Amino acid sequence: MKSRGKSKASKASTNGAADKQELLELYRQMYLIREFEEACGENYSKGFIRGFLHLYIGQEAVAAGAISALRPDDYIVTHYRDHGHALARKLDTNRVMAELFGRATGLSKGKGGSMHLFDVAKRFMGGHAIVGGQLPLAAGLALACQYQETDALTLVFFGDGAVNQGTFHETMNLAAVWELPILFFLENNLYGMGSAVDRVRAGGVDFYPAAQSYGVEATVVDGMDVLAVREVTDKAVEQIRSGGGPVFIEAKTFRFQGHSMADPAKYRDRSELEYWEARDPLKTFPKMLTEQSIATDEDLAEIRKAVDEEIIAAVKFAEESPQPSMDEIFTDIYA
Amino acid sequence: MKSRGKSKASKASTNGAADKQELLELYRQMYLIREFEEACGENYSKGFIRGFLHLYIGQEAVAAGAISALRPDDYIVTHYRDHGHALARKLDTNRVMAELFGRATGLSKGKGGSMHLFDVAKRFMGGHAIVGGQLPLAAGLALACQYQETDALTLVFFGDGAVNQGTFHETMNLAAVWELPILFFLENNLYGMGSAVDRVRAGGVDFYPAAQSYGVEATVVDGMDVLAVREVTDKAVEQIRSGGGPVFIEAKTFRFQGHSMADPAKYRDRSELEYWEARDPLKTFPKMLTEQSIATDEDLAEIRKAVDEEIIAAVKFAEESPQPSMDEIFTDIYA
Amino acid sequence: MPEITFRQALQRALDEALENDPDVFVMGEDIGKYGGAYAITSGLLEKYGPNRIKDTPISEATFLGAGVGAAAGGLRPIVELMSISFALVGFDQIVNMAANIRYMSGGQISVPLVIRAPTGAGMQLSATHSQSFETWLAEVPGLKVVVPSTPYDALGLMRTAIKDNNPIMFAEPAGLYGSKGEVPDEYYEVPFGEASIQREGGDITLISYGHGMRVLHTVADELAERGIEAEVIDLRTLNPLDMDTLVSSVQSTNRALTLDMARRTGGAMAEVTSRLQQKTSDWLDGPIVRVGADDVPWPYNRSLEQEVLPQAKDVLAGIESAYGL
Amino acid sequence: MPEITFRQALQRALDEALENDPDVFVMGEDIGKYGGAYAITSGLLEKYGPNRIKDTPISEATFLGAGVGAAAGGLRPIVELMSISFALVGFDQIVNMAANIRYMSGGQISVPLVIRAPTGAGMQLSATHSQSFETWLAEVPGLKVVVPSTPYDALGLMRTAIKDNNPIMFAEPAGLYGSKGEVPDEYYEVPFGEASIQREGGDITLISYGHGMRVLHTVADELAERGIEAEVIDLRTLNPLDMDTLVSSVQSTNRALTLDMARRTGGAMAEVTSRLQQKTSDWLDGPIVRVGADDVPWPYNRSLEQEVLPQAKDVLAGIESAYGL
Numbered sequence A, B: 001m002k003s004r005g006k007s008k009a010s011k012a013s014t015n016g017a018a019d020k021q022e023l024l025e026l027y028r029q030m031y032l033i034r035e036f037e038e039a040c041g042e043n044y045s046k047g048f049i050r051g052f053l054h055l056y057i058g059q060e061a062v063a064a065g066a067i068s069a070l071r072p073d074d075y076i077v078t079h080y081r082d083h084g085h086a087l088a089r090k091l092d093t094n095r096v097m098a099e100l101f102g103r104a105t106g107l108s109k110g111k112g113g114s115m116h117l118f119d120v121a122k123r124f125m126g127g128h129a130i131v132g133g134q135l136p137l138a139a140g141l142a143l144a145c146q147y148q149e150t151d152a153l154t155l156v157f158f159g160d161g162a163v164n165q166g167t168f169h170e171t172m173n174l175a176a177v178w179e180l181p182i183l184f185f186l187e188n189n190l191y192g193m194g195s196a197v198d199r200v201r202a203g204g205v206d207f208y209p210a211a212q213s214y215g216v217e218a219t220v221v222d223g224m225d226v227l228a229v230r231e232v233t234d235k236a237v238e239q240i241r242s243g244g245g246p247v248f249i250e251a252k253t254f255r256f257q258g259h260s261m262a263d264p265a266k267y268r269d270r271s272e273l274e275y276w277e278a279r280d281p282l283k284t285f286p287k288m289l290t291e292q293s294i295a296t297d298e299d300l301a302e303i304r305k306a307v308d309e310e311i312i313a314a315v316k317f318a319e320e321s322p323q324p325s326m327d328e329i330f331t332d333i334y335a
Numbered sequence C, D: 001m002p003e004i005t006f007r008q009a010l011q012r013a014l015d016e017a018l019e020n021d022p023d024v025f026v027m028g029e030d031i032g033k034y035g036g037a038y039a040i041t042s043g044l045l046e047k048y049g050p051n052r053i054k055d056t057p058i059s060e061a062t063f064l065g066a067g068v069g070a071a072a073g074g075l076r077p078i079v080e081l082m083s084i085s086f087a088l089v090g091f092d093q094i095v096n097m098a099a100n101i102r103y104m105s106g107g108q109i110s111v112p113l114v115i116r117a118p119t120g121a122g123m124q125l126s127a128t129h130s131q132s133f134e135t136w137l138a139e140v141p142g143l144k145v146v147v148p149s150t151p152y153d154a155l156g157l158m159r160t161a162i163k164d165n166n167p168i169m170f171a172e173p174a175g176l177y178g179s180k181g182e183v184p185d186e187y188y189e190v191p192f193g194e195a196s197i198q199r200e201g202g203d204i205t206l207i208s209y210g211h212g213m214r215v216l217h218t219v220a221d222e223l224a225e226r227g228i229e230a231e232v233i234d235l236r237t238l239n240p241l242d243m244d245t246l247v248s249s250v251q252s253t254n255r256a257l258t259l260d261m262a263r264r265t266g267g268a269m270a271e272v273t274s275r276l277q278q279k280t281s282d283w284l285d286g287p288i289v290r291v292g293a294d295d296v297p298w299p300y301n302r303s304l305e306q307e308v309l310p311q312a313k314d315v316l317a318g319i320e321s322a323y324g325l
Ligand SMILES: Cc1ncc(C[n+]2csc(CCOP(=O)(O)OP(=O)(O)O)c2C)c(N)n1
Pocket: A081, A129, A130, A131, A158, A159, A160, A161, A162, A163, A189, A191, A192, A193, A259, C029, C058, C060, C082, C086, C089
């Protein structure tokens, strides 16, 4: 763990108790995301969840590692594959599920759905479904942090496909010129829908060198290793808070399922999937915890039990929640 | 001249006569552009030319050097500061001036104006006024060259300000992924309207390193030296024709006047202008020609005389040309 | 006549064009290896190869503009947008470039480009993914805008679109891809600028396009049960707009209703209605009724979304209040 | 009352807001060191510094979206577009982001954002630089669209816009920047959604907005010489739309004409006309006349462009043919 350097997790290792709680919390979050997504899949088949549904399964270590490094006053902006980020930010599981069910108790009263999760109290600013469209918004939130002279920052998640939108280029440039407190977090899961990165992007499968061409410090991390993600994020956050301007992090990761429920993912071969499944953080991380006797099997079983109940409760909550009233059609258009 | 290496101009220097003709032609073109632009300025003040007028004065060596390296079947696409490129491509001086005057004899029958010069017979595909908007068009023309299995290419000019449009990023990427036969030609005149490059762009005043991040070969050249421009363009053209995919050239240059006729250019200080005026290709190039006794003062005077007459004739032609008939309002909308 | 789906009709049109004209190629996001988000292009990559079935990066502005350039360079590109909602990131290339380049060049350039995209709401995709921007593009001189409502028209109009030498927005109501209809094996085309009278009647003229037609037919059936004969007209192309067919129908029925499945305000029927009242005010027994989706962003919740969408009951209520029928 | 120009009115509104509210800042291309393409922001950088007067790169999509983000983050950004024609490269950020984010978040987010831009044709800027996209944005729920026609309204409406908590497209007819009008020194605001009756008359209602008002006043003068009293109404805001004022005027004049200086097809008056006929068909002596710019791209040549623009003669001809006046 020492080798992990400045990350809170390792700092904490001087204090076993705190460290353990934090590590178990990371496990809890990843397991919560995994099981939540599985539940979404089921309820999509049952017809409770409709529209486009994009599962985060396989990428849990990124959301858990990155978001755990933030403060409550930091902003988070993400794209349509947003359940993992929302849960890592501790948005209410019931209300997230209720939103997917389109119920009145949902975070957006059932008006936004899976792709548009928002919780302004937690500075979780969506959930955006136009690829690359969330990047300028994030720059604006970072500008607000800077203008208000706080040391809060904005963390924006996006995918490898989004890098091919002009907004990526424009936002990187603006953030660098204005030295905005923004952390660009690329979740490179190697595919944008059915398009393997190298089929649609010049300059190979690594993105961080391109980010450096904007004069932005850029680094790459193993997105299947939650502690590694946490560590690079801690570093980046520190640097941004101290006025160092934008930082770019590329996490190498993989989505285990199709792009959306409509996608059987025929464009990938089994072996590639197996390579990544072997790195499944929900296998490797608990293994590390027990092997390094940071936690016992009982500790982990307890966590899983609590999460399973939380999700059953969330589905029940969503199912039993009322549909929004028809009047809601005409509300929330103007302030 | 030998030191100039592979450029046609120097190859030709084994053959004095041909070389001389070519060098004199480059001088003629640059002088034509300079005098043409001066005439435009006058006729704008007189009210014959209206709308937005962007003069090319100071950048003549770029258009002359780059375009002289092309074949008739190569496409050229540029932005609104397009007179220089049009004249270097030998578009009819009379019809260019007539277009600026908005007359029926103009290249676009007076419908396009200064910012929209087209001559499809010469594969001069505009003249585009939305910053960065011409880049995707150029990629499409390059795609046509590739699809038709010719070895023709597309040369697209754009400014330092256009690099900040998302289309620059997207087009660089697409061209690289598809290995399109396209030459990206950046005329870095250090200002986008009133904005000095370093105030609006991350990564400093040099652009070619950023272009390399797309895996595109990129080089920089002194845009005030017509032979240097010609040389790098020859190299690039050779490489593209042989199937090497896109190349990026950055020419360092300067516009001696304001962005448009409306702009007194208060944002630049005298000394900067003087630095560049000392490098005015219309002073340095003829000086070189006579010093290296490639041409006599008489040769040059003769050229100037012919050009002066050509321009007086062009203005006369434009002035005497008829206004387009009102029926033209409704033509050329659909094929 | 054999029955095929709306999707199959489009697939046939694309396959034919690729087969018969080497200048035709298709590009868009995930149209090749993935087979297309709505499977309109599935199988084409295998049949025609990557040179003619081109997967693009997620760079709409650029591949739309590249479509214009390729067309100006002598090819006949068919560009697929995964949704017309995504047209906005490339709107400048459609509205300022594709539509204007011919005029700005004094007629030197023609742009034989077909932009295909699913359009419309109703699938719970919420605010940003349920747009109907064909209504805006129909107002842009230099573009043509086509919206078929049957497999027959989808095939016939797409054939015409691919042969046309102008930039065309071909909007496909996403909800109709699975719908079936009769389509002859013999070759035919459907010309632009000719509205189709899908049902004749002398009592009232009902006008819409795209997936609005289903609603109108339900309405016409209901009215028929009450002995009221409705004439049901599908515009088929929003630009060119066939006002003559509409005007002569209204002159014989003296009553008219227009339906937009898109938002009412600024929908295609705003223009149609306002032109119609100018040409038929002396014949009309009352105001032209306009029905359209509510002027709100599209909500995700199913019941809310369905309520925002115009229903037969809304159309019937409109007719009732204006003409007491 | 003191006379000031339209430009000075806008300058005053911006200066006031920057003076009184530290959360207000301005960003756009060359608004600072250069002073603004139309000099609306000149002097502001010197007075308020680079932190509040921000020059941006030529990246409309991104600084428009950043405006939305800054507003969501608690600031009150005023974003200048050098021309409304350039809004297209950032249209997604206005239409899909600014307008929808409140609805998609179930009302959690408000976006107090003012987007300012010169609009309209008439300066020989040709096809891509003479657009009037306020007509499209007026149809987007979640946005408000303002177009002043006098210095008085420019100041009063801009004050209201900057205080409003919603995203606003504030379109400034470029041809009016130099025009003069009376503006009181005392503070006042002009509310949204209230059309202004600029001239009263009982014979015909003439409706337009922005630089269309000048044409209507010329027409009204000509009609007056013939003893015909025209009521001249300026919409002032395209969304919200004040139909009540229009309806009651038409109910008393029984005649109506709408004028778009933008292209006729799909112009703001398509919606206004079609709504008006629904509400006034029983009062109208004839069809509502629509006059607008020809449905062509904007030509560069001066005579052609002037001919495309609606003239008083076109309006008079329309009135003549519809009402024989
Ligand atoms: C502008 C735009 N174009 C296309 C789409 C359709 N689309 C949604 S997600 C997606 C792939 C994005 O891939 P990536 O950015 O790598 O994110 P991932 O899904 O892999 O997490 C596409 C093409 C869209 N939503 N917006």
